[in-house]
Amino acid sequence: MERAALLVLALIVDALIGDPPWLPHPIRLIGNAIEKGERWLRRKPLSPGQDFCHGLGLVVGVVLSSYALAWLVLQALTALSWWVGQGAAVILGSLCLARRSLKEHARAVFHPLCAGDLSRARIMLARMVSRETVDLPEVEIVRGTLESVAENSSDGVLAPLCYLALGGVPLALAYKAVNTLDSMLGYHTERYEYFGKAAARLDDLVNLVPARLTALALVTAAWIYGACGLAYDGAAAWDIAWRDGHKHASPNAGYPEAALAGA
Structure with missing residues (x-):
């Protein structure tokens, strides 16, 4: 298959x-x-x-x-x-x-x-x-x-x-x-x-690459929903993901968490 x-x-x-x-x-x-x-x-x-x-x-x-x-x-x-x-x-x-x-x-x-x-x-x-x-x-x-x-x-x-x-x-x-x-x-x-x-x-x-891809997916989703008139902000999700993602105790978990927080 x-x-x-x-x-x-x-x-x-x-x-x-x-x-x-x-x-x-x-x-x-x-x-x-x-x-x-x-x-x-x-x-x-x-x-x-x-x-x-x-x-x-x-x-x-x-x-x-x-x-x-x-x-x-x-x-x-x-x-x-x-x-x-x-x-x-x-x-x-x-x-x-x-x-x-x-x-x-x-x-x-x-x-x-x-x-x-x-x-x-x-x-x-x-x-x-x-x-x-x-x-x-x-x-x-x-x-x-x-x-x-x-x-x-x-x-x-x-x-x-x-x-x-x-x-x-x-x-x-x-x-x-x-x-x-x-x-x-x-x-x-x-x-x-x-x-x-x-x-x-x-x-x-x-999880090094998948976690960052997940952050990008969340940013993309926020942009799409925002473009449809919903209360999501793709730009903020992007900015906060790369501003705060590395501050987490985990080298990976912080990126999707920060992206979702920004969205």
């Missing part, structure tokens, strides 16, 4: 069904593998250097395994039937995307917020962010939602699309493995300062 067709069909399937709970999700399988791998690698005390090397080994193993297993599964299914193989590629490709899921999560915060139900909005926001949401005021709920939408527009939509276009489903799943490793291990805490460093740095690297 041509990559362009794969991208379009994966987007359509994601828009139609999203991430149905009855369908085994490869990201959950990757997460389970990371959890078990960490438990096995850290079964005894390690020095900081050993901790880093073990974390690096887990990153290499999970990423390469994700790529290889996706490639082998698709090759085997295609050998059985071309149609089965292509159908599996489209479904797996759609599961690498989170456009519908992101929209649903954002709306789940927006609707109670509009109704004045801050308690419900805080509960829904907690499903999108890792920070504590119990006592957040309305303005911080809005801010947290927009930040999550901006960052995940890159991590969950544009970046997977880029890697799907470059290397098909195997590369897209390898990217999602990197993203999952970072979300589970990439923290500046005593537990993960060394073990999670490789995951965090690799995630920074693979």
